[in-house]
Amino acid sequence: MVLTVGSAIVALEAKEIIYGAIGLAGSLFGVAALFFLLEAPYVAVFQIAVYIGAVAVLILFTVMLVREEKWSKEVPATSFTKLAGALTGLAITIALAFAAYSTNLGSYTTISNSATFVNIGQLISTGDAPILLVLALVLATSVVGALTLSRADREEPSR
Amino acid sequence: MNSLSDFMLVSAMLFGIGIYGLVTKRNALRLLFAVEILINAANLNFVAFGQYLPFEGNAQSMLPNAFGQTFVLFSIALAAAEAAVILAIVIVAYRLHRDVDVSELKSLEG
Numbered sequence: 643m644v645l646t647v648g649s650a651i652v653a654l655e656a657k658e659i660i661y662g663a664i665g666l667a668g669s670l671f672g673v674a675a676l677f678f679l680l681e682a683p684y685v686a687v688f689q690i691a692v693y694i695g696a697v698a699v700l701i702l703f704t705v706m707l708v709r710e711e712k713w714s715k716e717v718p719a720t721s722f723t724k725l726a727g728a729l730t731g732l733a734i735t736i737a738l739a740f741a742a743y744s745t746n747l748g749s750y751t752t753i754s755n756s757a758t759f760v761n762i763g764q765l766i767s768t769g770d771a772p773i774l775l776v777l778a779l780v781l782a783t784s785v786v787g788a789l790t791l792s793r794a795d796r797e798e799p800s801r
Numbered sequence: 802m803n804s805l806s807d808f809m810l811v812s813a814m815l816f817g818i819g820i821y822g823l824v825t826k827r828n829a830l831r832l833l834f835a836v837e838i839l840i841n842a843a844n845l846n847f848v849a850f851g852q853y854l855p856f857e858g859n860a861q862s863m864l865p866n867a868f869g870q871t872f873v874l875f876s877i878a879l880a881a882a883e884a885a886v887i888l889a890i891v892i893v894a895y896r897l898h899r900d901v902d903v904s905e906l907k908s909l910e911g
Contacts, residue, residue, distance in 0.1 A: 647814050647815065650818045651818060653834045653838065654822040654826065654835060663834075666837060666838070673815075677848055688874055693880075700885065700888055701884070704891060726825075728821055728825075734813075735816065735817030738813035738816060739814075742810060747805045749804070750853040751803050757866060762870055762874070764867075765868070765871045770875075781881075785882070787889070788886050
């Protein structure tokens, strides 16, 4: 929990953006550990594979590909913006935590659903099969779109 | 660290941090980090509720409730696609403007 929240803060507040990317990877890893605590190992492994294996590496490569001195000298936010942002985040956190603790949800202390990957597979392949197909289409479209975006510019004359 | 409220507390803290990042940061990559943190907060809540709350469906199918986990799997895949598209946009914006400050990208401004 400390790893998750602390790394999330590091991800946003680190001076060098590459340390921020590493902090984000740590935060995602902490969330995966929480999934393990919730007895959802399949989702946890999926989270590690997709986020740490794909997204974090993608972000690191992007940072390294286009890194120059300009990246490091980020325009610092004004203190008013910073204060407003911190107040907003704090207010939302307090409100959500208050909402969570004012209900009787704290009485659920044992995990009643220990669904294994067998149940997940049954659900995906029967009831949710259309969702899976649409998701596959969305993924393919987004990857093709990303490739087109980064390729179309290269064919233009050098500016 | 065992009841549902504790996981909700962690999720709320992550959500607050993500909102803070969205409000204060101007770098496009930092905004992407903030959005990823927000998505993870939501995913954590989905799994926590799905695992803790009892299944109130038809009792004939005695399957355990896997809806929360399944939804989070879909959500993770969508987040990966979104990250890929955003990174491509960042690279294009960097090529065009030599900058990733979102307040400087004004070519779409009306």
